[in-house]
Amino acid sequence: MTSFSLLAPAKLNLFLHINGRREDGYHELETLFTFLNYGDQLTFTLTETTAIEVTGDTFAIPLKDNLIYKAAVLLQKHCNSVFGAKINLTKILPMGGGVGGGSSDAASTLLALNKLWRCQLSLQELAQLGVQLGADVPVFINGKSALAQGIGEKLVDVELPQKWYCVVHPSEHVSTAKIFTHPDLKRDTPKLNGNWQQHTLGNDCEPLVKKLCPEVEKTLQWLLKYAPSKMTGTGSCCFVEFATQKEAQHVLENLPDSWDGFIASSVNISPAHTQLNAIHLSNEVTYK
Numbered sequence: 101m102t103s104f105s106l107l108a109p110a111k112l113n114l115f116l117h118i119n120g121r122r123e124d125g126y127h128e129l130e131t132l133f134t135f136l137n138y139g140d141q142l143t144f145t146l147t148e149t150t151a152i153e154v155t156g157d158t159f160a161i162p163l164k165d166n167l168i169y170k171a172a173v174l175l176q177k178h179c180n181s182v183f184g185a186k187i188n189l190t191k192i193l194p195m196g197g198g199v200g201g202g203s204s205d206a207a208s209t210l211l212a213l214n215k216l217w218r219c220q221l222s223l224q225e226l227a228q229l230g231v232q233l234g235a236d237v238p239v240f241i242n243g244k245s246a247l248a249q250g251i252g253e254k255l256v257d258v259e260l261p262q263k264w265y266c267v268v269h270p271s272e273h274v275s276t277a278k279i280f281t282h283p284d285l286k287r288d289t290p291k292l293n294g295n296w297q298q299h300t301l302g303n304d305c306e307p308l309v310k311k312l313c314p315e316v317e318k319t320l321q322w323l324l325k326y327a328p329s330k331m332t333g334t335g336s337c338c339f340v341e342f343a344t345q346k347e348a349q350h351v352l353e354n355l356p357d358s359w360d361g362f363i364a365s366s367v368n369i370s371p372a373h374t375q376l377n378a379i380h381l382s383n384e385v386t387y388k
């Protein structure tokens with residue numbers, strides 16, 4: 101049997117600026133991405149037919165809409181692969197929470213199947229495929245904390261100090277599409293062109309999301325008791341940053357019952373890449 105597991109880590113947008121709107125509706129961004137040592141768990145097993153099977157915590161997402169399935173089919177077609185795969189998902193990350201779970205699942209799928217099917221695509225080629233699935237997929241393929249421009253796909257790697265985060269998921273869902281199509285979204289922040297200082301910069305989606313979702317406003321206010329709070333992506337998750345695990349744990353222990361949360365440390369290299377590099381497949385292909 102040829103089978104292995106990979107983490108699909110969460111990301112945080114340490115700041116997020118919107119510089120304008122393109123004709124195709126997508127927005128020009130500047131954002132700082134970090135990865136967390138925390139995420140979904142995916143197991144990939146090589147199969148001898150071309151069928152792609154996704155099992156586990158797939159909830160109500162129809163197979164054809166599942167980003168894991170879409171990523172697998174995209175790679176299979178691109179590489180004319182004669183192989184298939186059974187993919188099992190253990191969902192840990194909140195869906196639609198701004199921590200990029202779906203995009204990360206898609207990226208880990210592309211990375212894993214590229215190896216399992218011996219497609220031998222470069223990270224750049226995988227990122228070009230990945231961006232067709234979502235603007236956040238390339239950063240997970242690139243696997244390094246990065247300053248992103250364009251729609252989020254033009255990446256410059258950065259080294260960030262390791263921190264601990266307490267991430268809170270309020271009991272309210274925010275649709276990314278709804279925020280990006282809303283007339284009140286701030287879309288005119290001037291480009292920084294490399295002059296960024298993460299702690300002084302915020303998230304341009306935050307004022308609108310706070311207005312539309314009182315729970316997000318409440319969460320940000322509550323977190324302020326402990327440290328400066330920010331929202332990630334288009335929400336609804338909010339976070340606070342600390343130097344130590346103990347400080348982050350303290351916030352989590354005091355979290356009101358109606359909110360979910362987790363703590364995690366940041367990493368400059370995506371855990372999916374660290375794991376993938378440690379996997380050595382035997383030359384002999386065996387199926388399940």
Ligand SMILES: C[C@](O)(CO)[C@H](O)COP(=O)(O)OP(=O)(O)OC[C@H]1O[C@@H](n2ccc(N)nc2=O)[C@H](O)[C@@H]1O
Nearest residue numbers: 125126127203234235236237251252276277280333334
């Ligand atoms: C907000 C972020 O999470 C920041 O990291 C991402 O930009 C969103 O990335 P994502 O969820 O992978 O985005 P997609 O699945 O490509 O698009 C979701 C929705 O957001 C809009 N969208 C996304 C990215 C972007 N730069 N401009 C946009 O206007 C798209 O038009 C779409 O309606």
Ligand SMILES: Nc1ncnc2c1ncn2[C@@H]1O[C@H](COP(=O)(O)OP(=O)(O)OP(=O)(O)O)[C@@H](O)[C@H]1O
Nearest residue numbers: 166167195196197198199200201202203205236333
């Ligand atoms: N494997 C998957 N995991 C999570 N969501 C998925 C998956 N496949 C498809 N989706 C769809 O994608 C939507 C967005 O999911 P995701 O969890 O990535 O949002 P997010 O964390 O807000 O991402 P972002 O920060 O990139 O906007 C979900 O509401 C769900 O309908």
